[in-house]
Amino acid sequence: MRYIDEFRDPDRIRRLLDEIGRRASGRSFKLMEVCGGHTHSIYRHGLEGLLPDSVDLVHGPGCPVCVIPMGRIDDAIAIARTPGVIFTTFGDMMRVPSSTGSLLDAKAEGADVRFVYSPLDALKLARENPDRRVVFFAVGFETTAPSTAATLLRARADAVENFSIFCNHVTIIPAIKAILDSPDMRLDGFIGPGHVSTIIGLRPYDFIPERYGRPVVVAGFEPTDVLQSVLLILRQLDAGEPRVENQYGRVVRAEGNRKAMELLHRTMQLRPFFEWRGLGFINQSALALRPEFADFDAELLYDVPGVRVTDPKACQCGEVLKGVIKPWECRVFGTACTPETPIGTCMVSPEGACAAYYSYGRYSLMKRGAATEAAK
Amino acid sequence: MSGPDRSLQAQLDRMEKARQARKARFKLRDHHVTLSHGSGGKASFNLLEGLIAPAFSNPLLDAQGDSAVFSANGGSGPMVAFTTDSYVVKPLFFPGGDIGKLAIHGTINDLAVAGAEPLALSVGLILEEGLDMDVLRRVVDSMARAATEAGVEIATGDTKVVERGSADGLYVNTSGVGRVVAGVELSATRMRPGDMVLVSGYVGDHGMAVMLAREALEIEAEIVSDTAPLHGLCQAVLTAAPGTRVLKDPTRGGVATSLNELAIIAGLAIAVEEERVPVRTAVRGACEILGIDPLHIANEGKLLAVVPPSEAEDALQAMKSVPGGEDAAVIGDVREEPEAMVLLETGIGGARVLDMLVGDPLPRIC
Numbered sequence: 001m002r003y004i005d006e007f008r009d010p011d012r013i014r015r016l017l018d019e020i021g022r023r024a025s026g027r028s029f030k031l032m033e034v035c036g037g038h039t040h041s042i043y044r045h046g047l048e049g050l051l052p053d054s055v056d057l058v059h060g061p062g063c064p065v066c067v068i069p070m071g072r073i074d075d076a077i078a079i080a081r082t083p084g085v086i087f088t089t090f091g092d093m094m095r096v097p098s099s100t101g102s103l104l105d106a107k108a109e110g111a112d113v114r115f116v117y118s119p120l121d122a123l124k125l126a127r128e129n130p131d132r133r134v135v136f137f138a139v140g141f142e143t144t145a146p147s148t149a150a151t152l153l154r155a156r157a158d159a160v161e162n163f164s165i166f167c168n169h170v171t172i173i174p175a176i177k178a179i180l181d182s183p184d185m186r187l188d189g190f191i192g193p194g195h196v197s198t199i200i201g202l203r204p205y206d207f208i209p210e211r212y213g214r215p216v217v218v219a220g221f222e223p224t225d226v227l228q229s230v231l232l233i234l235r236q237l238d239a240g241e242p243r244v245e246n247q248y249g250r251v252v253r254a255e256g257n258r259k260a261m262e263l264l265h266r267t268m269q270l271r272p273f274f275e276w277r278g279l280g281f282i283n284q285s286a287l288a289l290r291p292e293f294a295d296f297d298a299e300l301l302y303d304v305p306g307v308r309v310t311d312p313k314a315c316q317c318g319e320v321l322k323g324v325i326k327p328w329e330c331r332v333f334g335t336a337c338t339p340e341t342p343i344g345t346c347m348v349s350p351e352g353a354c355a356a357y358y359s360y361g362r363y364s365l366m367k368r369g370a371a372t373e374a375a376k
Numbered sequence: 377m378s379g380p381d382r383s384l385q386a387q388l389d390r391m392e393k394a395r396q397a398r399k400a401r402f403k404l405r406d407h408h409v410t411l412s413h414g415s416g417g418k419a420s421f422n423l424l425e426g427l428i429a430p431a432f433s434n435p436l437l438d439a440q441g442d443s444a445v446f447s448a449n450g451g452s453g454p455m456v457a458f459t460t461d462s463y464v465v466k467p468l469f470f471p472g473g474d475i476g477k478l479a480i481h482g483t484i485n486d487l488a489v490a491g492a493e494p495l496a497l498s499v500g501l502i503l504e505e506g507l508d509m510d511v512l513r514r515v516v517d518s519m520a521r522a523a524t525e526a527g528v529e530i531a532t533g534d535t536k537v538v539e540r541g542s543a544d545g546l547y548v549n550t551s552g553v554g555r556v557v558a559g560v561e562l563s564a565t566r567m568r569p570g571d572m573v574l575v576s577g578y579v580g581d582h583g584m585a586v587m588l589a590r591e592a593l594e595i596e597a598e599i600v601s602d603t604a605p606l607h608g609l610c611q612a613v614l615t616a617a618p619g620t621r622v623l624k625d626p627t628r629g630g631v632a633t634s635l636n637e638l639a640i641i642a643g644l645a646i647a648v649e650e651e652r653v654p655v656r657t658a659v660r661g662a663c664e665i666l667g668i669d670p671l672h673i674a675n676e677g678k679l680l681a682v683v684p685p686s687e688a689e690d691a692l693q694a695m696k697s698v699p700g701g702e703d704a705a706v707i708g709d710v711r712e713e714p715e716a717m718v719l720l721e722t723g724i725g726g727a728r729v730l731d732m733l734v735g736d737p738l739p740r741i742c
Contacts, residue, residue: 001657001664008724010724013724014725044669045726046721046728048726049728101407108408108410108411340418340422358731
């Protein structure tokens with residue numbers, strides 16, 4: 001298949017792995033892939049097992065489903081349970097646990113929860129059901145926020161009064177900064193998020209090499225993209241010149257997508273702080289609708305509990321998201337917390353580090369276990 | 377060095393223990409039935425093993441075949457296969473088929489993979505008040521045609537009407553009885569390391585055709601359901617490869633879920649080579665867009681066969697000689713380890729665990 005197969009070419013993969021192997025021999029590196037899409041791709045293609053042991057990939061906070069705190073899901077369920085409401089959400093939010101079950105459970109108990117592929121589908125539902133109130137559960141980074149913004153502007157222009165948005169959009173840069181500032185940080189470089197960067201461009205990452213001396217390579221999602229990015233980071237580290245590099249040039253432009261950014265600025269503003277699952281409160285890390293759009297802001301229109309719910313004690317999502325521990329090092333990984341009965345959000349979405357690890361990573365772990373056994 | 381290694385091994389042991397415990401004792405934690413329980417994946421498995429199977433437990437049911445196989449006269453007489461299935465597909469009509477055709481083929485296939493020749497079917501219709509009579513006529517005609525083409529009789533039936541809103545147009549239940557060909561004994565417990573795994577053609581067509589027919593997805597692709605009766609194919613394989621261990625039609629949950637079920641029952645590993653699995657370009661493309669694995673998508677006219685290595689080539693040629701089996705391929709093999717797991721060797725030379733589907737295949741969001 002064109003535009004897919006060339007990025008999965010075994011010969012290119014082998015050449016990339018050879019050079020990575022040469023550059024990484026005798027040392028060890030911890031690189032974080034920030035975006036959940038990368039985590040998914042790494043596992044799906046079995047990349048972790050192909051990389052030398054000296055290159056350790058750490059899975060970052062870039063899974064939009066994983067970083068939503070429990071309290072916000074409680075709020076979503078409260079809105080969904082309001083009589084007359086059709087609550088719309090992306091598919092993978094349906095299974096995320098709150099303190100009282102998931103949206104899928106709320107649906108089974110009678111709430112009208114439907115999954116949509118885009119906020120525009122939710123707006124369409126609102127037009128088709130004028131006697132109902134339709135709420136869209138907006139989640140995601142800068143990648144999905146512009147489509148929420150565009151939908152909001154469309155709703156206002158067409159005066160669709162029975163439509164509103166429960167805004168939970170978050171921004172990636174403050175999360176990366178929080179990780180860099182964390183005292184247990186031990187990362188050597190970052191595989192930068194590809195899709196977020198199509199919107200925000202490359203400049204927002206400049207502080208990472210400048211202030212923290214770590215390379216950033218914005219990467220695509222195919223196997224050769226990920227491996228080439230690992231190689232580019234290793235080359236930067238060898239040269240001792242950390243900088244922001246764009247491996248995903250076929251999609252990402254240095255200046256980003258100005259039109260999308262402009263849409264965001266028109267409709268949304270930074271919240272003073274927002275809670276991230278596992279990472280805690282991070283200043284200026286999330287977006288809320290601007291006051292001009294109060295009529296479309298579900299957070300204002302509905303009675304939401306707005307209570308902060310502590311993560312389950314046993315759950316170590318935070319340490320996983322910061323790359324301090326590997327998913328399998330979590331106390332409940334694979335035992336109490338599995339994709340069927342997730343405790344932490346990292347286990348819910350296929351992009352979540354734990355779910356990806358659980359589904360795909362066990363084999364490489366087992367092979368590593370066997371190799372260790374043989375070496376003894 | 378021994379510190380971290382020990383912890384790795386300890387973690388590994390803990391995961392393995394948990395996995396084994398899960399296999400032995402399915403715990404149904406949910407308080408309500410959710411749509412995940414109907415997906416054919418892990419949640420369905422848990423519902424079945426945690427609530428339904430224990431209530432009805434008996435040796436015939438506990439064998440967990442696609443059909444129950446028993447002797448008609450209670451002794452060593454001719455063996456009979458018996459099965460039932462309900463159909464709630466939405467939309468009722470989709471490219472390549474409709475709910476009626478699907479219901480006929482599905483039950484025939486459950487008999488066929490038990491090694492049986494279908495003899496007779498029953499049809500139960502649950503109709504929603506207000507259903508367009510033309511819609512019903514089209515579905516019933518389609519069922520009649522499918523049964524005739526497959527050479528099976530619809531011998532008995534039942535019709536019920538429920539109030540508007542209580543059913544989504546119409547639901548169909550079909551049951552079937554078949555005669556098991558003498559000497560045929562199929563079970564995953566007969567699988568041995570070294571056995572080969574075959575699939576009879578392109579995977580993922582049915583599920584993707586239905587998914588795309590749902591209005592929410594505006595992806596234009598020419599993908600039609602593969603719904604088809606499999607008894608011809610099954611008999612051809614059984615004749616050519618009399619040592620066939622087990623046959624399976626990978627419906628809900630797709631090839632991945634079916635192979636996992638076989639691996640769990642056999643207590644063996646199945647290794648699949650991603651490159652060898654036939655997937656149409658259009659299906660692959662749609663899967664890439666939606667972030668779904670073609671191996672998790674339902675099929676309604678495909679056959680999985682596990683055969684001893686010495687009979688693999690004969691089984692493959694037999695499949696290819698039957699209409700609908702032209703694109704058959706050997707996709708993997710059975711191994712000793714890791715027990716009760718399915719491995720996927722990826723196109724680029726990596727390897728990973730191919731798990732059962734969890735819940736519905738919901739598209740990822742970014």
